[in-house]
Amino acid sequence: MKKELIELRVNGRSREVAIEPAKLLLDTLREDLQLTGSKRGCDDSSCGACTVLVDGTPMLSCTMIAASISVDDEGHAPEITTIEGVAEHGAMAAIQKAYGDWGGAQCGYCTPGFIMTVKALLERNPEPSDEDIRHALSGNLCRCTGYTQMYQAIKAAIRAEQQGIAAARR
């Protein structure tokens, strides 16, 4: 099938790709934009490993047609954020650092998906309860870790963010 040129807004930049209309967002990110952080896990929206943010909202890139969120005729397009776009000011975001510190990852394959979902959660709700965390992460599966150390990581990240905010205020 013939390829078409579409423009996507990814991690704050405009990216042009020549792809077939059938191409999924996940494959476009991974193959055409070399953003392999988002993963192919289940092929049918059951595992969350492909989670990206679209205008800040977590969605499954394996079940989205890239062309359907490209820049439209008026030049508007949703902002797509992948795991590669999460680091702030060159340093890892608090949640990424906390994940590393607290053993939130073992094989690590599910990790980018979890971090995107957590990022969206913390932006909406800076002090989530355990129940809020469970609810927000109910669409992300992990085969390795037992989820327990993830809670610790998330709470450590929240503390770090709060300390950062407090420090910035002084």
Place this chain on the structure above:
Amino acid sequence: MAENTYQWPDASKRKLIGKRMNRVDGPVKASGRAKYTYDLVRPNMLYGDSVKCPYAHARVKSIDTSAAEKMPGVKAVHVIHGPDDGAKGEVFWAGTDIVAVAAVDEPTARDAVRAIKVEYEQLPHLVLNDKEPNLAEAEKSELYKVASKETVGDPNSAFQQSEVTHEGYYGSPVITHCCLETHGSVAEWPDKDHLFLHISTQNVPGIGEQVAKAIDMPASNVHVHQDHVGGGFGSKLGLDPWGVAAAQLSKKAGGVPVKMMLNRATELETAGCRPSAYARVKVGAKKDGTLLAWESYAWGSGGPGAPGSLAIPYVWKVPNQQKQYVGVVNHIGPSRAWRAPNHPQMCVITMGALDDLAAKLGMDTFDFVKKNIDLLDPRSKIYSEELDVANDLMQWKARWHPRGDSDTLGIPMEAISLQIGDNQYPPDSASGGSSTIGGVSSATFRAATDAKRQLIAKVAPALNAQPADLEVADGRVRVASDASRSLSWKEACSKLGAQTLTVRGTNPGEGDLTNSGVGGVQMADVSVDTETGIVKINKMVAVQDCGLVISPKQAESQVLGAMIMGVSYALYEEKVMDQTTGTMLNTNMDNYRLAGIGDVGELVVRLMTGPGYDERGVIGIGEPPTVSPGAAISNAVANAIGVRVPFLPLTPDRVLEALEKAQGEGGRA
């Protein structure tokens, strides 16, 4: 220190061992920079796909690839299993790869697959294995492999002497590994003699040789690489037909890279499974709880090669035993090592039967185990200590109650249950078999020790000392009795001159640094909604012995991960097969269920470390904690509802059926 001895440093001198360290690869995984085989995109890369046999048992009669070969964008076609392959083209499970193709993108590869015509002759198949086989019929059928009867002691007398006996069914179905990154590889030939293989594997050191053998080329010409693997759990230790196919497609396409990754449905159907194990068990004991006798008729399947045996009773040295096992041939994707192969299944059967016996004796299972602790030789002492620790963490004695009365419907019932497990493995070089930490740490430690000795030998003259007088501490090499005479590490290394030290560590096996054979105790606290049969995990406690703990945080991670695999296989996992079509029915992850974050409850881990444990050296821990959770949860459910649900997974239909049966029989089982 004498030249040829190696010893872990004394507890007071450990700077890093036993300390809570962060994973070195944490940041690269959390940032999305970690590359897995599935992520690889190479210049001019082609995408592989394959025609798969839709039948569980068949012969390939003919293959016509002409339409695919003519398709634009298709760069290579390779027959994997033709009419002359195997036993006259015989295929033994649905999903077997027949023909592989490589094309410029996935949709084209898929189109090519659809265009290939394969003719099959269907043969009779069997894909189910939960029905108890009739022994006489099994002996006459090619679908069953009847093992010899085994006897220990005098079971007939022992049962006569038993004041209490219990008989019941126990078991678990075929399940699969369901790694989040599927199997696959990227193969390319930088030149016609050399193969570069980027593969999702647990066996980087060994897989190259396997590939070389399969393609008939020197092993030294195969370069295998992998940075990170997205899960393996035992399924990624060996060579796969699709891996070989990728290499052959690449060769046919002129050496360009070919990526062949399985999709989720194929992964679930063919990329390995854990065999089922079912048994009818009878156990006997004296009124005071002394365990006397065991009798079992067991069966199970793991694919076309029927399993030969099942070592039950598991871990318990019951003095009198009579055992019969029948392996069942199933035309399903064959079994591969699944974290502690066969131990979880054996534990479910054994501890289920003993827990039911304890209940019949009117005993707390905790007391029953302690009463018979000598039968757990040689780890009786370890188990006893672990039981006490677990009791403390779970408040077992304070909270345990005898089995519930199943007449009180509608009220969630809580119960706790305990479990023991064991693991014993020879060392291995692949990352599996609970040997990684033992194998790697021992070899690493030896290498580091040898390097240090060689360095000290070179540095000693500069400090006017003998090598035996020197020690390495706080980043310096110094005379032990006079710390003022020292060199910084950098200065010491500069004494090496142009020659650097290259030292390889070896791991000759058990000895001063490593051991095998561990014991663990797990307890589970569950609630059961008796109107719906839904089981909820409230809390699980795992007390695990694994010798000297190098890295507690990572060790705990392994135990936690094992516990959650236990929750999944206790409550959700089973490979559902359709006998009519011979295919797997639950080929996606909404019907092949894994525990989510809300399904886990509180998980508590305690590693047994310190004096009495450290001296055993390092032992692997990846597998042992997966052994017990299924049994613990099953026993907890039995305690809660007063009746045994015989077979895992403990889905609502099975729990309700057990409850209904018990009501029909007027009460508890």
Place this chain on the structure above:
Amino acid sequence: MRAFEYASPKQKQQAVGLLGQQWGDAEVLAGGSDLLALMKDDIVHPKRLVNVKELPELRGITFNASRGLRIGSLMTLSEISEDAQVKEHHPMLAHAAGEAASPQIRNVATIGGNMCQRPRCWWFRNGFGLLATAPDGKSLVLQGDNRYHAILGNDGPAYFVSPSSLAPALIAYNARIRLFGPKGPREIPLEKFFVIPKSENEREHDLRPNEIVTDVIVPAPPSGVKASHYEVRQKAAFDWPYATASVVLDMNGDTVRSARVVMSHVAPIPWVSNEAAQALAGKTISEQTADAAGAAAVANAKSLGRNKYKIKLAHVAVKRAVLQAAKGGQA
């Protein structure tokens, strides 16, 4: 997925014009959660995908006292579950929308798509056809593992269950669905939108291949209504239910004047239980009357061999929904 043409019309007439006269030519792309999965599994392979997300008339949630709630077909389950108007006037609906699937899926899944989603039957999804018939004409469902299949409305040949847990909630509130096709708009009770196919060529909805769903209208319930939605599923979240029950009780003080009891995942269509409604009419709610309603709901249920437990679970779903409603549940 197989190649397809991708069209993104800006007007609904244009959209309808791009759809085919028969199933298979084209499909509507809204959220894509179900459609793309079907396409990846090669169950459907349309030549053209018509993206309807740019049609402005399909958006929005409004409420007025006479007509009730109007939900544009493109509104996502997240938007519906969080909308202040839905929470105020039809809280049971907001709750049902918030229970479905996972957060990521709720963020893209639309109410229109949710109504039109295809069955989860594992023979259907593995390519053995909507009615899962073996080459010899016998039903694969009846001879196979039918643990997830229908216990009501299961005379055949369709044995799959309706997969939408939102539809019963809407039907319990007497919702109506609006469609738009080449002949213009039409509106039908949502209950009538779902049909049981009798052949492989049919689908499960009263929808022509060149019609799109434009809105769902949910009449304002009378005051004093008690409503609740209950799901029985194995996992804590993100799991297909075994049975759900959506109950709307029109109360006269402590007595039920009339009731609507609708179940999902038990029959090929959302199942309106007149039997349960009759069992509740004129009664006060208690453990006994709720249980009797549950029993009535499954009085005509029959097992296909491996799904007998679903009869019990459907009974419990209705009972608990009724009890929850009486306690002020989600209304």
